[in-house]
Amino acid sequence: MQFVNYKFILLIIFISLFISCSKTPQTEQTVIFVKVPPIYNDKLSREENFYRFTHFLYPQEEIPNPIPEGLPNYDGLLIVSIDKSKDLYINSLNVGNVSDTNQLKDKLTELFKERKEIGVYEPGNWKIAKAVGVKADPSIKYSDLIKVVEAIKQSGAEPIVLSFDNDALTKAFNFNE
Numbered sequence: 001m002q003f004v005n006y007k008f009i010l011l012i013i014f015i016s017l018f019i020s021c022s023k024t025p026q027t028e029q030t031v032i033f034v035k036v037p038p039i040y041n042d043k044l045s046r047e048e049n050f051y052r053f054t055h056f057l058y059p060q061e062e063i064p065n066p067i068p069e070g071l072p073n074y075d076g077l078l079i080v081s082i083d084k085s086k087d088l089y090i091n092s093l094n095v096g097n098v099s100d101t102n103q104l105k106d107k108l109t110e111l112f113k114e115r116k117e118i119g120v121y122e123p124g125n126w127k128i129a130k131a132v133g134v135k136a137d138p139s140i141k142y143s144d145l146i147k148v149v150e151a152i153k154q155s156g157a158e159p160i161v162l163s164f165d166n167d168a169l170t171k172a173f174n175f176n177e
Contacts (some may be wrong), residue, residue, distance in 0.1 A: 134162050
């Protein structure tokens with residue numbers, strides 16, 4: 001019969017627990033979920049692409065059948081643009097520069113508050129429409145884009161959608177400059 005040294009086993013367990021608990025703590029990182037819109041389908045009309053995009057943005061919204069002629073007056077999406085000189089715009093309103101995104105964040109927060117007061121809701125429910133599309137000039141650095149997206153998230157925007165030259169957001173809303 002072998003003798004088992006319980007003190008030795010407890011010491012080994014204690015040391016292993018101490019080592020596993022003494023690892024450097026991981027730093028907290030912000031996670032930003034960004035949606036990528038569907039690609040514009042040239043076989044569909046502008047209206048069909050528009051409704052396809054709005055269904056992507058707000059999945060609970062049904063795509064009408066048949067598709068109405070002409071684009072509706074749509075106020076559920078704000079567009080933040082970053083131009084070559086790193087100036088920021090909400091739709092066509094200048095809201096500062098990438099070097100200081102506080103003006104952008106403050107203006108979006110104010111717009112969301114106004115939307116709450118006047119009742120601009122997501123289609124099909126009672127949530128305030130806080131969707132923001134982001135369109136950046138191709139020369140903009142990734143770090144600058146992330147800085148802007150972070151400011152947009154801090155304003156309470158949700159969802160945040162990246163806009164590319166060939167996506168339904170850009171073409172359906174005719175954002176090609």
